[in-house]
Amino acid sequence: xAKTTQPISMDSYEGQEVNITCSHNNIATNDYITWxxxxxxxxxxxxxxxxxxxxxxxxxxxxxxxxxxSSTLSLPRVSLSDTAVYYCLVGDHEDSNYQLIWGAGTKLIxxx
Amino acid sequence: xxxxxxxxxxxxxxxxxxxxxRCSPISGHKSVSWYQQVLxxxxxxxxxxxxxxxxxxxxxxDRFSARQFPNYSSELNVNALLLGDSALYLCASSLVWGLExxxxxxxxxxVL
Numbered sequence: 425x426a427k428t429t430q431p432i433s434m435d436s437y438e439g440q441e442v443n444i445t446c447s448h449n450n451i452a453t454n455d456y457i458t459w460x461x462x463x464x465x466x467x468x469x470x471x472x473x474x475x476x477x478x479x480x481x482x483x484x485x486x487x488x489x490x491x492x493x494s495s496t497l498s499l500p501r502v503s504l505s506d507t508a509v510y511y512c513l514v515g516d517h518e519d520s521n522y523q524l525i526w527g528a529g530t531k532l533i534x535x536x
Numbered sequence: 537x538x539x540x541x542x543x544x545x546x547x548x549x550x551x552x553x554x555x556x557x558r559c560s561p562i563s564g565h566k567s568v569s570w571y572q573q574v575l576x577x578x579x580x581x582x583x584x585x586x587x588x589x590x591x592x593x594x595x596x597x598d599r600f601s602a603r604q605f606p607n608y609s610s611e612l613n614v615n616a617l618l619l620g621d622s623a624l625y626l627c628a629s630s631l632v633w634g635l636e637x638x639x640x641x642x643x644x645x646x647v648l
Binding site: 455468470529 | 592595638
């Protein structure tokens with residue numbers, strides 16, 4: 425079964441760019457790699473999703489190398505409101521069973 | 537437009553009892569997934585349904601079961617509750633499997 429590894433926590437300052445990397449092996453070849461943000465007492469919220477290379481939307485960029493064994497979420501010019509837990513999510517097929525596998529989460533703290 | 541709704545919001549049960557949690561997806565969404573989230577940890581995948589068929593199952597005991605109805609709403613059932621089943625149970629819906637998931641507020645289950 426695929427495994428994911430993310431840093432437990434990261435600190436940064438307002439206005440900086442933050443990059444969070446998730447390592448994931450044995451992921452499903454046809455599935456997207458997805459990142460979510462979660463604030464306390466709320467459900468996760470979708471940030472961005474990609475299959476390979478680079479994807480950019482209005483809030484983030486996602487970099488995925490050709491081997492798809494990792495992905496890096498990039499948050500440009502963070503603000504205090506970006507303080508949250510960030511999760512990577514990948515899919516895997518094992519013994520014909522499909523599973524969605526979440527990373528353990530990276531607690532990002534933004535300082536003024 | 538209504539988001540994903542879950543009921544009940546809170547539930548207290550005793551060991552050995554049975555519980556049914558309900559989820560209504562966003563209108564038009566055909567995929568529903570269930571997750572268990574213990575405080576301080578990432579979500580753990582329980583089930584995914586698409587077009588009323590089970591598409592994936594996480595590493596949970598057979599005490600956990602689910603189903604999706606013709607209107608795409610879903611139920612998660614847990615039998616013979618254990619203290620360790622105490623957690624936030626999240627439901628998420630998406631247009632089709634693999635795409636952006638929208639999460640409900642969750643059901644907080646406490647097993648005494």
